Amino acid sequence: MRPDELVPALRAAGCVFAEEEAELLLREAPDEATLDAMIARRVAGEPLEQVVGFAEFLGLRIAVAPGVFVPRLRTTLLARKARDRLQPGDVAVDLCCGTGAIGAFLRYATPEAEVHATDLDPAAVACARRNLPPERVHEGDLYDALPDSLRGRIAVIAANAPYVPTDAIALMPPEARDHEHRVALDGGSDGLDIGRRVFAEAPAWLVPGGSVLLETSRAQGGVAGAYAAAAGLAVTITTADDVDGTVVIGTLTPRS
Template sequence: MTSPDSARPSVVSALRAAGCVFAEDEAELILSAARTPAHLTALVARRAAGEPLEVVVGWAGFAGLRIAVAPGVFVPRRRTEYLVDRALDAVPRAAVVVDLCCGSGAVGAALAAALSPAELHAADVDPAAVDCARANLAPYGGQVHAGDLFTALPDTLRGRVDILAANVPYVPSGEVGLLPAEARDHEPLVALDGGTDGLDVLRRVAAEAREWLAPGGCLLVETSERQAPAAVDAFRTGGLTTRLEYDDDLYAHVVTGVRPSGGGV
């Protein structure tokens, strides 16, 4: 293959022409992923056509890990690292973890890496996501299940889950068309569209979470600032002790609901 130094200027130029703001940084990643000159040309063409950089190079950085990302799978966002941090703060010795709406399995992998050892389960309704998550969670012994929310999980998890991380879709249906083309055109609609107000899936998760959580276990979801009050209400309606936390730098909002230690399911 042509040396990276000689190929770099043309790659940067092509990416700049395509409107990539961080063309130099992206060029380095694409050059490192290319195996042959023909492969490099193909990767640059894919990125120039608007395919997410993480999908083009095959991985995304998340919580210090390299997460494999396949075409058609939701790309983990850096802001979601805040959800991982909040989960670890809430239950630092969690023994059983579930990554619901797992996508690539990035959240589950980050939690498992920090908690090791932990029993890890993940689930998603999208077959491409399930395949991708299985590859990412295999090093942690994670079990990945295909299906719709809790129906995908083994019944033996009821009442045992210490951390239930659910990175649910929360974009209102009418606003999906306003998303950046990278998400709108290349990520599955099921991972983006949260219904009329964006909270349909969140409400379903909040309504059932208590029976799956261990006493003192917590459910965590990411939402928007605008949706946060309604998300908090949904958690409280589900019988969870609830708090809202946010990070200004990441513009991340996480709702945490804890199953009280006393009383029944």
């Protein structure tokens, strides 16, 4: 396909930012055959980030793989709030890590921190090991994947757990619905099946004064906050309209 044909083809496929996407595809394709293959994948609806193999996240280039959850702009709020609570020498965990974008940002922002990541999806674990030290990325179900030596030592847990209600997945854009593994999307009937567990199990892993941060939708924030409070955590809910982000923060207050 000629460069002058690329933008119309992308626009016809429904790509809102066709000019920007065309520029990126032209820059990343090493030859014409690869470009044609990339265009075909994108026109067929595959996420741009999976086509080019990376996503931009808070200034970092994060490796992305087919089927793995693509980092969203809204998740930058979660990453920044986690960074604000992290000090040199602290332990942090990127829970339900997907590509490991949050963990990679925390390592970049606080190099002296010890950052771990977990995910249940083997494809996500393999991808995250390209963005983080492989030995720090653990495969398994939430906290069960973590080394027991971290129990009671973690200062920051950042969790972008699945929070789309099961019945709402069919309403998601095809890019997500058809090209990201369902395990990264499905949060159960109310979208908070995983979030409830994140909060309930967090106190056993947090250091006193440590925080667990969970991304949710704005509508879910109050309910998620109630789950955090039920786990004995002090609750803060923060939102950012510019990125459409909502984060529920539960802090383990030190005993007096």
